[in-house]
Amino acid sequence: MLKTFVFACLFLVISQACNTNKSTSEQTKTPIRKEFLYGVWWLDSVSNGALNSEALCITRDDQFHIFSHSTGNELVSYGCYKNQKLFNQYDMEYPVISLDSDQLVIRDEYNQTTCYYQKSIHKNVEKELAESMDNHRLRGQLLGWWKFNGPSEDTKPDPYIKPEFYNKPFAWYIREDGRAEVFEHFNTANPLLFNYLVTDKTLNIREGCLVTFVHILTVSENKLTVAVPHDTISLERITRFN
Structure with missing residues (x-):
């Protein structure tokens, strides 16, 4: 009698499990x-x-x-x-x-x-x-190392814009993982690290809540021209920065 009851319970449990799996599958x-x-x-x-x-x-x-x-x-x-x-x-x-x-x-x-x-x-x-x-293709063109030798003599530094982007010489390394490294004065000891996003011909460089918009004017295999507030600057592609 007890065995019959146990088998009956097991049958109900297995049947319920099968029905549940079938229901989920369906x-x-x-x-x-x-x-x-x-x-x-x-x-x-x-x-x-x-x-x-x-x-x-x-x-x-x-x-x-x-x-x-x-x-x-x-x-x-x-x-x-x-x-x-x-x-x-x-x-x-x-x-x-x-x-x-x-x-x-x-x-x-x-x-x-x-x-x-x-x-x-x-x-x-x-x-x-x-x-x-379009953003994906532009991102592919921007990947790699870029060098800026410094602003022209008639360019006035803008205190409201982070200076590493165009008020002094620097090198950029646009990485495939969504990060960008900036080397001020080509100093490799303390690179600045940012996130970036390419949208609508613009390189959005992010540091926490701060976003700097760098508008892409032209980009070729060896030259990148961007617009920043009050100026236009050109960067040259380099194989690697040492």
Whole structure:
């Protein structure tokens, strides 16, 4: 009698677990309306606690692009959406789940993390994608070492602008990880370290709450011309600063 009761309880528990797993599986496989996916999505949080800033663009041709603001507006992933999954440029697949009308969950089973995205209702995805691609290309041109030999004799220092950007000789190192190093007077002992973001032909250099906007006028393989308050300066590309 007791054995019968125990087996009956085990059967109920196993049946319930199977039903729960089936329900969960069916929920994740519920088709997502494509019109819901189209748009610009901002990374809200990651299950592993990583502090990343990303924008996900999904267009009506079922293509997606992910841009990392943490690394200066870099295109970090792209591909297509099909069968409720994102397939990136390396044919890696990421299941997509919708929580509600403005929340998207993407499961990264390779790194055992879950990314939660919030939809931006004020962004036009085609315009955002075009601007982000321009920013990504400009970022690529800016990467590396740049040298400024100092302001012209008729340039007056501006006390309201951080002097290392154009009031004295310096070298810049624009890194791929979203950081920029500034070497005042070419002094390698104490470099200044900043975050940067490329937006709308502008290099936004950030130190805490302070942001300095450096407007990019022209950039070529060996020369960079930028506009700063009250002046225009030119930097030359160098292989490395020693």
